[in-house]
Amino acid sequence: MTTNAALFRIHPEDSVAVALRPIAAGENLSAGTAPLIAASAIPPGHKVAIATHAVGETVRKYGQSIGRAATAISPGDHVHTHNLATALVGELRYAAGLPAVSGAVSTASAALWRGYLRADGRAATRNEIWILPTVGCVGMTAEQVAREATTRHAGLIAAGRIDGIHAFGHPHGCSQLGDDLAGTRAVLAGLAANPNAAGVLVLGLGCESNQIAELIHAIPLSAQTKVRTLSSQCAGDEIAAAAALIDAMVADAAGAERCELPLSALMVGLKCGGSDGFSGLTANPLLGRFSETLAAAGGTPILTEIPEIFGAEQALLDRAVNQQVFDAAATLLNRFKRYYLDQGLPVSENPSPGNLAGGITTLEEKSLGAVQKAGRAPLCAVIDYGELAPVGGLTLLEAPGNDAISSTALAAAGATIVLFTTGRGTPLGFPVPTVKVASNHDLAEAKRHWIDFDAAIALDDGIAAADSAFLARLIAIASGERTAAEQAGQRAIAIWRRGVTL
Numbered sequence: 001m002t003t004n005a006a007l008f009r010i011h012p013e014d015s016v017a018v019a020l021r022p023i024a025a026g027e028n029l030s031a032g033t034a035p036l037i038a039a040s041a042i043p044p045g046h047k048v049a050i051a052t053h054a055v056g057e058t059v060r061k062y063g064q065s066i067g068r069a070a071t072a073i074s075p076g077d078h079v080h081t082h083n084l085a086t087a088l089v090g091e092l093r094y095a096a097g098l099p100a101v102s103g104a105v106s107t108a109s110a111a112l113w114r115g116y117l118r119a120d121g122r123a124a125t126r127n128e129i130w131i132l133p134t135v136g137c138v139g140m141t142a143e144q145v146a147r148e149a150t151t152r153h154a155g156l157i158a159a160g161r162i163d164g165i166h167a168f169g170h171p172h173g174c175s176q177l178g179d180d181l182a183g184t185r186a187v188l189a190g191l192a193a194n195p196n197a198a199g200v201l202v203l204g205l206g207c208e209s210n211q212i213a214e215l216i217h218a219i220p221l222s223a224q225t226k227v228r229t230l231s232s233q234c235a236g237d238e239i240a241a242a243a244a245l246i247d248a249m250v251a252d253a254a255g256a257e258r259c260e261l262p263l264s265a266l267m268v269g270l271k272c273g274g275s276d277g278f279s280g281l282t283a284n285p286l287l288g289r290f291s292e293t294l295a296a297a298g299g300t301p302i303l304t305e306i307p308e309i310f311g312a313e314q315a316l317l318d319r320a321v322n323q324q325v326f327d328a329a330a331t332l333l334n335r336f337k338r339y340y341l342d343q344g345l346p347v348s349e350n351p352s353p354g355n356l357a358g359g360i361t362t363l364e365e366k367s368l369g370a371v372q373k374a375g376r377a378p379l380c381a382v383i384d385y386g387e388l389a390p391v392g393g394l395t396l397l398e399a400p401g402n403d404a405i406s407s408t409a410l411a412a413a414g415a416t417i418v419l420f421t422t423g424r425g426t427p428l429g430f431p432v433p434t435v436k437v438a439s440n441h442d443l444a445e446a447k448r449h450w451i452d453f454d455a456a457i458a459l460d461d462g463i464a465a466a467d468s469a470f471l472a473r474l475i476a477i478a479s480g481e482r483t484a485a486e487q488a489g490q491r492a493i494a495i496w497r498r499g500v501t502l
Contacts, residue, residue, distance in 0.1 A: 059287025180499025186386025429485025
């Protein structure tokens, strides 16, 4: 990486650099190299051409293609939607390359955190009671039960004996068929199995498609012992009946104690949302370095957002630990592309308006920044939507890029904390602690009530200082310190609906 006061060139082969601050038209950006004059005003996070591009020529960032020049581009030009176009096509036949080798285990792998060790051997960052409705019809009932239980047990919560009582409503569970219903059931079953839930009340209505018995059958046997069920239509007073079940689970959970655990006990979800041109410079590489350390120590990072891998997939596939994992990942990527194509949509229908405003132009560029969240960790497993991740090594999870759907899927896969990078900002949190990592100083300063860590300190203090500070913050949150989203009461789930509605 090379930088001057105004520009950041990520890779020696790049033909564009990133503006670190607002650049004025006519400003000299050469910094001792060949003359480079800004042809127009360029916002921070946006790209500046540092080489000549003919029409159709590849534009490079991260050392990779981010598309082709739609018009002639000269050094100093602003490179964005007016002169850069995607080069993505549909399904591809992937060929295995040389496996990438992860870096050595860092001293950070010896870090300890304080969590809850569950009976099945998995570790939790929180000790909570969750209420999971089988169907949208009882979502508000679940929220009422959670509110009243929180009031009843306020003393235990304040004393840290339990970390909270939460209901996760959703509009699904009925008028669904086949694989669509199975997906809803699988995600709810995965959430029920999450170690952060010391006790779970599955609250049904009675007549829904997502019947309680089938949902319980989908929950792993090791987690079924902590689950209680209630059918609202069969209970005389469902509120009182739910309260009694919650009270019993609270009494059991209050006896749990935090203990020292190794970094390898963490299962971490990797997520980006509201990305900007700085996300691939600061926040995502920060997560990538942590993911390498976590995976090498025996921990479990989980990468998802499959459409935001399009255009950057080969480097990820090359890190597959064996042919079976390679084939599973390639099949998943092409299956997701077919999902787009079958709807008559191009696979490149991304970035979002916020991404564009922040300086990201094409899906290739967005993907090359996004996959950095996994660093160079070897790809050890590929799982479908609603499946639990195996312990140890990087897992690729099927889910779309939508923030709420993919973050819920990460929690259902077993993540007990989600690391969420953002350049534009978002307040929303998810079932497990959601650590918001800002890619730039402006966001971190303006939204202190949203943001937990400012990754842009890497540009000021260096990578080592940023990594050390981030690890300390992450250890504190995993050990019980509340995230900004938790403090604001921002908790939600969303389920990926893919079928017809009856």
